[in-house]
Amino acid sequence: ETVLIHGEAGPNRGARANALQWFADQVAERSSGDLRMDIQWGGALFKANAAVQSLADGVADTGSVIAVYYPQEMAAYGIADLPVNNPDAWVGMRATDELMRTNEAVAENLAEKNLVYIGTWTTSQVNIGCKGDAIRSVADIEGKKVRGVGAYGKVFGEAGANMVNMSIYDAYQGLDTGLIDCSQGYSYAVSALKQAEVMDNYTMLNWGQVGGVGIFMNKDMFDSLTAEQQEVLTTTGADMADEFGRMITIANDKAIASMKEQGVEIIELPDAERAKLVEGGQKFLAAWVETAEASGLPGDKMLEDYAALIAKYTQERDTNGYPWAQSGN
Amino acid sequence: MDAATIGLIAFGAVLFLLAMRVPIAFSLASVATVGTFFIFAFRTGTFMPERAIRATTSMVFSNSFDLIHSYDLSMIPLFVALGHIAYRADITTKIYHAAKVWLTRLPGGVAMASVMGCGGFSAITGSSIACASTMGRICTPEMLRMGYDPRLATASVAAGGTLGSLIPPSVLFIIYGIFTETSISSLFLAGVLPGLLTLAGFILVIAIWVWRSPEIAPPTDVRYSSKERFRAAMESWPAVMLFVLIIGGIYGGIFTATEAAAVCVVAATLIGFAQGKLNLKGLWDAVKETCIQTSAIFFIAAGAKIFVAFIALTNVAPMIVNVVSDAQLSVVVLMLAIAVIYLVLGMFLDPIGIMVLTLPLMIPLVESYDLNLIWFGVVVIKLLEIGLITPPVGLNVFVIANVVGKDAPIDKIFAGITRFLSVDVIVLALIMSFPMISLLIPLGAR
């Protein structure tokens, strides 16, 4: 029996934790008990902003990595965070997973850092909830005090928002006291943190997601495993996108339903307004390409491939439906 | 040798080094470093020192660096600086003078007022350490100056500091809420009555202690005229203004609790300059004092953080929880066992570390007994707060010792704290026996 220590910065509750637990259970089952994951939750071994060097140095064998903490080192994975037209969690994960798994430049870049890609999650699509006046158009963003994250936050800032920097856990109190008017978020997280209690409305942006969240592994450890063990890890990692897609879609639908029940107005941003946001994100794509090329990655080519992959999996979803819906019915 | 054995040996080694006068920060960090090295070196069965050195040093670095490289914890040096500046600008002396004048006939009155001040400060900060370091800096020197016994002047504030996490806002409740998917606002409300109950208990301790040994508090036979009282109250306006600024700013949506610390430092400095009580030299000395103290406090906290990561590797925590879970205990015995586990871990580890290590296993166990998670959260936080003032590793006590210096060595503070600990145990028993104490306000709010 080989025990793999996994470092996870988050708690053992919620959709991401359930998917990680599923991954651990599947690894044990598919290897017939030959591989076992020992998950250290809550950043007991290392916090999210120390994950890359901790994995490279072998503090844990596998671990959860969030790309936004490593704009330079994890430039390749950061492609999944870009504010492109990418609203579907499953499509986004499938596209990210295929890019990370098949692109040779990416694999080489990771190998230099003593890392191997295993599998991916996503935060799912970025939305925004407010207390008081709602965001019904891009023009409504102007003058609002907004807690934003990543390139999405920068686009809100460009649209005239007054950006306030605080953690998602402080957003509840921030909305409650009026320190912020709006908070960028993901439906299941808004629900888990009970933010609906202090929100009057929630605008579905149908825009993009923060998808650079996934499992990586120490390369020395990966190389020391047998071919069968490696196969178990990579195939289970690939299958995680389907499993997490199922979980997160259900969790988000539930979250929206419960927000409606609590009297939060759910608003769909019109297509024309959404196009403005996607347009506003363009300049941040250019900045990403620069960073990627500085670390030796073919930035423009990767963006092209990524867009093609999003199109491919959108097409697949539209013709066949989600994989869990096919097998479920 | 398996990891769990290394973990148990490590607890013993820390105890031994502490007894041998090795500074607390060095004891925790060196044992954790050596222990981690052994775990990594023998992981594969064969001795692999090179890989172990890399993994060990990486782990100790990232855990200590992340603790210091923190936005939220910037409130600690800032609030400590506020204490120093307010002291030099006469702001604390004035409010303490007012407390003395108004409470002169109440034996131990100023100590009681200090503990209530801790309760008030808890409503601003979410961290017990911030609470203890700020109030320790403000209250203890003033009480010593008035003639309070060092044991009372230190222990009351070390204990009062533990209100920081029970009275909302509270970092510990936020982390508990994230780990259990319970409502953070319900947890905050649930902490209010237990927090006030603890506060009342501490005041009672002071009353009884002073009643039985009157010599530990200044005499109560001094009389002040109503004119003197009025003047004392009027002269304490800068402290009142700072308090209004903090509460108004946080609850009025102008700034966060972390930002409040910075705003108050700036405000206290301006008041000091305007009143001519503070000059640039005084400000500079105050900030340098702050640096010496906070660096020592943070270094202990960093040692504790490294120790937690090491204990995570040993899997000692799941081992302990599994023993309890396999024993199929009745609810009452289970809760007693949980209390013992948290109290023992609280002797060595810091609250956040204990939660991160135990909650993933403890919560499913508690759920299988169908216990209310909000109430259980209050019990856990109360237990963790007690751990902050129990020997040998009681972070609040170290903070006070650091701030006060040679007048109060830590064994003296621990000696004073036993009285507060006994009332803590009674409050804990009440909270455990009557869940309604915790649940009344959250249920009422619904």
Added chain:
Amino acid sequence: MLVPLEKILLGLGAIAVILLGVLITTNVVARAVFSSSVPDSVTMVRELMVAAILLPLGAATANRAHISVAFISDQFGPRLRSWLIVIGSVMGLIALAALLYAGTREFLSVWEKGSFFYGDLNLPKWPGRLLFIIGIGACWLRLAELAIRDTRTILSGGIVSDEQNHTIDALAEKEVL
């Protein structure tokens, strides 16, 4: 040699604390009054924290500000107690050596890669790491000096005290008198 270095580092730490107060307050005022903010203020606060906490560590060590549990060893004779104080410094040297080694490796790594924090200004990661090495390094040097000086004192028949050099006490006494 060490004393002036520690004084400078303590002064820089004090400046960092003042900057923390000014930076955060400026951000509050910018938000409340001008509907704007200081770019990347959170990242700057984090980097300043390393300076504020670690640069004074050498001075704190020189003041013997690291707290220890005294009541058991107070029962021992003064010479044994003196040796224990030296052992305490040696344990500190062990713990800090690991930090210093890893900190240097981490600094070189972020320097070579050009790592930066995601944000408005994409600030580089190396300054915080460099401050870490300087602070821990100064503390290590002072501990080594204390260990050697204390050992010499004991060997020449003297005893050593780890009583903290408390400037506050001196001030408090002055004001009382």
